[in-house]
Amino acid sequence: xxxxxxxxxxxxxxxxxxxxxxxxxxxxxxxxxxxxxxxxxxxxxxxxxxxxxxxxxxxxxxxxxxxxxxxxxxxxxxxxxxxxxxxxxxxxxxxxxxxxxxxxxxxxxxxxxxxxxxxxxxxxxxxxxxxxxxxxxxxxxxxxxxxxxxxxxxxxxxxxxxxxxxxxxxxxxxxxxxxxxxxxxxxxxxxxxxxxxxxxxxxxxxxxxxxxxxxxxxxxxxxxxxxxxxxxxxxxxxxxxxxxxxxxxxxxxxxxxxxxxxxxxxxxxxxxxxxxxxxxxxxxxxxxxxxxxxxxxxxxxxxxxxxxxxxxxxxxxxxxxxxxxxxxxxxxxxxxxxxxxxxxxxxxxxxxxxxxxxxxxxxxxxxxxxxxxxxxxxxxxxxxxxxxxxxxxxxxxxxxxxxxxxxxxxxxxxxxxxxxxxxxxxxxxxxxxxxxxxxxxxxxxxxxxxxxxxxxxxxxxxxxxxxxxxxxxxxxxxxxxxxxxxxxxxxxxxxxxxxxxxxxxxxxxxxxxxxxxxxxxxxxxxxxxxxxxxxxxxxxxxxxxxxxxxxxxxx
Numbered sequence: 001x002x003x004x005x006x007x008x009x010x011x012x013x014x015x016x017x018x019x020x021x022x023x024x025x026x027x028x029x030x031x032x033x034x035x036x037x038x039x040x041x042x043x044x045x046x047x048x049x050x051x052x053x054x055x056x057x058x059x060x061x062x063x064x065x066x067x068x069x070x071x072x073x074x075x076x077x078x079x080x081x082x083x084x085x086x087x088x089x090x091x092x093x094x095x096x097x098x099x100x101x102x103x104x105x106x107x108x109x110x111x112x113x114x115x116x117x118x119x120x121x122x123x124x125x126x127x128x129x130x131x132x133x134x135x136x137x138x139x140x141x142x143x144x145x146x147x148x149x150x151x152x153x154x155x156x157x158x159x160x161x162x163x164x165x166x167x168x169x170x171x172x173x174x175x176x177x178x179x180x181x182x183x184x185x186x187x188x189x190x191x192x193x194x195x196x197x198x199x200x201x202x203x204x205x206x207x208x209x210x211x212x213x214x215x216x217x218x219x220x221x222x223x224x225x226x227x228x229x230x231x232x233x234x235x236x237x238x239x240x241x242x243x244x245x246x247x248x249x250x251x252x253x254x255x256x257x258x259x260x261x262x263x264x265x266x267x268x269x270x271x272x273x274x275x276x277x278x279x280x281x282x283x284x285x286x287x288x289x290x291x292x293x294x295x296x297x298x299x300x301x302x303x304x305x306x307x308x309x310x311x312x313x314x315x316x317x318x319x320x321x322x323x324x325x326x327x328x329x330x331x332x333x334x335x336x337x338x339x340x341x342x343x344x345x346x347x348x349x350x351x352x353x354x355x356x357x358x359x360x361x362x363x364x365x366x367x368x369x370x371x372x373x374x375x376x377x378x379x380x381x382x383x384x385x386x387x388x389x390x391x392x393x394x395x396x397x398x399x400x401x402x403x404x405x406x407x408x409x410x411x412x413x414x415x416x417x418x419x420x421x422x423x424x425x426x427x428x429x430x431x432x433x434x435x436x437x438x439x440x441x442x443x444x445x446x447x448x449x450x451x452x453x454x455x456x457x458x459x460x461x462x463x464x465x466x467x468x469x470x471x472x473x474x475x476x477x478x479x480x481x482x483x484x485x486x487x488x489x490x491x492x493x494x495x496x497x498x499x500x501x502x503x504x505x506x507x508x509x510x511x512x513x514x515x516x517x518x519x520x521x522x523x524x525x526x527x528x529x530x531x532x533x534x535x536x537x538x539x540x541x542x543x544x545x546x547x548x549x550x551x552x553x554x555x
Contacts (some may be wrong), residue, residue, distance in 0.1 A: 081153035088131035116409035123538025132215035180527030250343030486495035
């Protein structure tokens, strides 16, 4: 990969005919030494480069013309249009039990994702290339049908797995593990085919075919790692490794997942070198299986479990280090096939070690199963009936939030050219759509029909919110009475409001934990296959409803 230089633009046959004639009459000039080319324009180190964009009508995906290195000689340049796609990358999965944004704060001037269609694919290996095609709106009917078939297969496999998990919920650990292991063997062939189809979809979206365009993040790039170390930073490595997980050829699916984990580690800000030994420092986080899933390392582990976790961490770190070194070195390869062949050789070399990691992880799960998990919150000491009511209240509140968010995302997907947003209405939220003034009559009729439906929908959600507010007041009153009943004569000096706030914080953590149940199962449930864990974990991340990052043309 080479840098761009100042564009050389052909001016047509007339220019090439007249230039030699003009040279005959031109006055002699003193020879000058050509100045060195500018350093690589890394995205995090912008430079003042003159804009030589041609005067063309507005085209949403046209960027500029530039000079490219010739395949015959590095000094020969020709001009060509650069078609730069917009790429979106998935949100970073949180650690198990970590803080969550349960409800997006929609503020004026605050950007939000413009591709809600990606929400259900946050755990898929084709998320980033699919985003470019969705933004371009160039997905053919055949590609859409293939995506729909894949999604339907995923839904079926998930439903079967959930049924089995529920059916064995009350069994003793040994019986449950045996049943899940037997079911994993039944699902294995279809899950393997399902993951192979995901990889095939990714490859097709990146490279395209005879009838379909591709979308490769590397086509937007004019720099490579190691081109100029003075301007290179950790951010540049992060961008390349994150994108390589979705776009670089030659990697195995397991390596792609490992790269996503490596990108998360690179993106972690470097703070005080002694922060990890602070008295109030959180416990270390363990990157486990499936990749990108992580949990807080429990305290007071037995020497055996601690040694197993350390061995697992070291083995995975060694694979990451080797993968990082090869990608860094091959990022400057002139020919794409050189890089692809090197990565394929590495994939074959690392395959046994990556498979051994899954075996190690399963052994560690068996050792961790009897231990309490630090990410799980404690249950507040309140009467059982009050605790049950609070659980029902939290589930209903969460369901109301998801209903509103899902409805807003669905309307934005179906009516992308219209203005759709939340508004305040009678102390609550309602969804409003404002018709695009350039819409056709047929489109306006559809929007008017939707507005009629929204009247009923908004009224129902307002009724649910009012009922929740009334139940909240009753719970607070009963909780105050329960706390007073527990206080003895010597406890009258305690701050009752502070105690109630402590209870409320515990219930909030319980509410957040409800959203991590599938995450927890994918990490720790003995008996599941690696494919089942990845399937369940990907859906768990989608269900967390993380805010989707915005896209960019800049690599």
